Amino acid sequence: MLTYLGLIVGLVLIVYAVLSYTGSSLLASVPVLVRKGDNLWLAGIVLVGIAALLGWVGLVLGADLRLWRIILALVGLVLAIVAWVMRPNASPNP
Numbered sequence: 001m002l003t004y005l006g007l008i009v010g011l012v013l014i015v016y017a018v019l020s021y022t023g024s025s026l027l028a029s030v031p032v033l034v035r036k037g038d039n040l041w042l043a044g045i046v047l048v049g050i051a052a053l054l055g056w057v058g059l060v061l062g063a064d065l066r067l068w069r070i071i072l073a074l075v076g077l078v079l080a081i082v083a084w085v086m087r088p089n090a091s092p093n094p
Contacts, residue, residue, distance in 0.1 A: 007055070007056040010056070013052065021039075022036075023036040038083055041079070051069045051070075
């Protein structure tokens with residue numbers, strides 16, 4: 001059950017990152033979510049999303065991907081935190 005939650009969360013994070021990267025009008029109604037041009041933030045979000053997806057992939061393939069999930073999640077969190085610290089008061093739309 002938890003792996004399917006990881007699948008959903010991972011897909012949502014990756015779709016958010018792609019929509020934000022392209023500047024989609026779907027996110028324009030919530031300006032806080034738009035981080036177009038903030039590639040460090042989006043890379044961090046994508047890595048966390050991939051780490052969440054790897055739980056489901058490991059279940060399907062019967063592989064132990066915990067180490068890779070931990071590494072990707074930590075790198076993704078570090079990237080997202082660095083991007084957040086470097087740009088705390090900037091407007092969401094560059």
